[in-house]
Amino acid sequence: MSLLELDGVKVHFPIKKGLLFDRTVGHVYAVDGVSLKVEAGETYGLVGESGCGKTTLGRSVLRLVDITDGSVVLDGTDLAKLPGEEMRRFRRRLQMVFQDPLGSLNPRQNIESILSEGMIAHGIGKDQEERREKIKAILDKVGLPSNALARYPHEFSGGQRQRIGIARALVLEPDVIICDEPVSALDVSVQAQVINLLEELQEELGLTYVVIAHDLAVVRHISDTIGVMYLGALVEEAPSDALYAEPKHPYTKALMSAVPVPDPEVEDKRERILLTGDLPSPANPPTGCRFHTRCPWAQAERCSTERPQLRDIGGGHRVACHYAEDIASGKLQLTKGEVVSATREGVDDNPSEDTPETGAPAEDTPAAETPAKIPAQKEKPAEAEKSAEAGEDAEAEKPAEAEKAAEAEKAAEPAEAEKPSATEDKPAKAEDKPAKADEPEAASDEAEPSEEPEKAV
Numbered sequence: 001m002s003l004l005e006l007d008g009v010k011v012h013f014p015i016k017k018g019l020l021f022d023r024t025v026g027h028v029y030a031v032d033g034v035s036l037k038v039e040a041g042e043t044y045g046l047v048g049e050s051g052c053g054k055t056t057l058g059r060s061v062l063r064l065v066d067i068t069d070g071s072v073v074l075d076g077t078d079l080a081k082l083p084g085e086e087m088r089r090f091r092r093r094l095q096m097v098f099q100d101p102l103g104s105l106n107p108r109q110n111i112e113s114i115l116s117e118g119m120i121a122h123g124i125g126k127d128q129e130e131r132r133e134k135i136k137a138i139l140d141k142v143g144l145p146s147n148a149l150a151r152y153p154h155e156f157s158g159g160q161r162q163r164i165g166i167a168r169a170l171v172l173e174p175d176v177i178i179c180d181e182p183v184s185a186l187d188v189s190v191q192a193q194v195i196n197l198l199e200e201l202q203e204e205l206g207l208t209y210v211v212i213a214h215d216l217a218v219v220r221h222i223s224d225t226i227g228v229m230y231l232g233a234l235v236e237e238a239p240s241d242a243l244y245a246e247p248k249h250p251y252t253k254a255l256m257s258a259v260p261v262p263d264p265e266v267e268d269k270r271e272r273i274l275l276t277g278d279l280p281s282p283a284n285p286p287t288g289c290r291f292h293t294r295c296p297w298a299q300a301e302r303c304s305t306e307r308p309q310l311r312d313i314g315g316g317h318r319v320a321c322h323y324a325e326d327i328a329s330g331k332l333q334l335t336k337g338e339v340v341s342a343t344r345e346g347v348d349d350n351p352s353e354d355t356p357e358t359g360a361p362a363e364d365t366p367a368a369e370t371p372a373k374i375p376a377q378k379e380k381p382a383e384a385e386k387s388a389e390a391g392e393d394a395e396a397e398k399p400a401e402a403e404k405a406a407e408a409e410k411a412a413e414p415a416e417a418e419k420p421s422a423t424e425d426k427p428a429k430a431e432d433k434p435a436k437a438d439e440p441e442a443a444s445d446e447a448e449p450s451e452e453p454e455k456a457v
């Protein structure tokens with residue numbers, strides 16, 4: 001049995017309307033039947049456009065969102081069915097590293113306080129002295145000096161803050177760490193350092209990762225297995241090398257065809273599949289194959305009526321496409337879309353909006369392989385955008401389900417008195433001081449601290 005097994009996981013968010021009575025007028029099918037297995041000591045990379053449900057899937061594993069259907073089995077225990085108190089204990093074994101390092105760290109707490117919080121909640125260390133020693137050891141592992149203990153998040157650069165985020169997960173000695181876009185807020189050169197750190201830690205501590213990213217280059221370097229998501233479901237899954245060598249699903253093919261190849265000869269011959277149509281809204285997903293509205297190989301009737309299951313087609317590949325074999329053999333011709341030379345004038349090879357301006361990619365890093373960003377944001381239709389905003393707002397305001405999770409968290413939180421006193425009297429405003437540039441990155445593009453940072457879970 002694998003360490004972590006998801007079976008048919010669905011997360012459907014109700015869309016409510018009405019002034020007096022909350023009527024459910026529909027659902028956002030954020031995650032709609034995902035089954036996957038993560039082996040102990042390995043890394044599962046999850047890629048897909050923004051809004052395809054990656055974060056929701058990650059959060060559902062930790063039960064930070066309610067699972068509508070399906071099971072999440074960690075080491076033989078179905079987390080979806082665990083009562084709150086038992087789930088709280090299991091949460092130590094499952095930790096999350098968030099995308100925005102600053103937003104996920106409370107600016108008013110020093111590092112010792114931030115890292116102690118979860119330890120106290122889970123009863124790790126008999127006193128603060130013992131916890132401090134452990135924190136120092138972990139800080140050393142993630143490449144931070146022990147004097148970081150008394151400092152505040154704003155005193156660190158973005159890369160260092162993400163190291164703090166990783167340390168916060170590590171002090172709880174988790175089995176699985178879910179890294180949600182762990183480097184996408186960082187400068188390219190720092191991205192590589194953080195990814196390398198994650199790999200070193202995995203080797204040393206035998207960790208198991210789920211790495212979520214919209215950046216194919218990031219997951220390629222670190223993943224043993226990669227799953228590609230489209231509109232709440234996996235469309236393809238394969239060992240990393242096999243997926244990059246020969247993507248089988250039309251969606252993966254299109255994504256990969258946008259990735260520039262470092263070899264100039266190969267690059268000259270590279271062909272790019274141009275998709276037609278916008279990313280549909282997860283509140284109103286297409287019937288049949290979810291990808292049929294944009295698929296260049298879509299076949300009349302069957303593709304629009306029959307939803308393809310993720311099936312094994314050999315070579316470690318699982319593909320959700322009725323015609324994967326015929327497409328691979330060339331038997332099936334394009335019905336729409338276009339295949340163009342990638343070097344054709346006017347084709348934007350790297351349509352990322354957020355390519356950092358500073359920092360040369362380090363040589364032995366995934367960043368050096370030219371990160372290929374999935375141009376999702378641009379394509380997101382207004383409706384999907386709205387529901388995304390609704391999601392974020394809802395989170396900020398703590399809707400019923402988030403509140404439940406928060407309550408459970410609260411129960412786990414240490415009493416105020418237990419917190420180191422240094423945290424209370426030194427309010428720190430991130431924008432007051434520039435980040436200390438120990439690492440070569442621009443601090444200016446970093447996110448402002450959110451009002452309510454994510455707590456250690």
Ligand SMILES: Nc1ncnc2c1ncn2[C@@H]1O[C@H](COP(=O)(O)OP(=O)(O)O)[C@@H](O)[C@H]1O
Pocket residue numbers: 013028029030048049050051052053054055056057282384386387388389390391392394395
């Ligand atoms: N709490 C929520 N309420 C309603 N919709 C949500 C909520 N959280 C996320 N969504 C929606 O679910 C879909 C998937 O979002 P998300 O998991 O954040 O995608 P990704 O991480 O791949 O960008 C989006 O359409 C988003 O708007």
Ligand code: SF4
Pocket residue numbers: 249250251289290291292293295296297298299303308320321322323324
């Ligand atoms: S099932 Fe049809 S629409 Fe879906 S990916 Fe395959 S060919 Fe395209």
Ligand SMILES: [Mg+2]
Pocket residue numbers: 051054055056180181
């Ligand atoms: Mg996300």
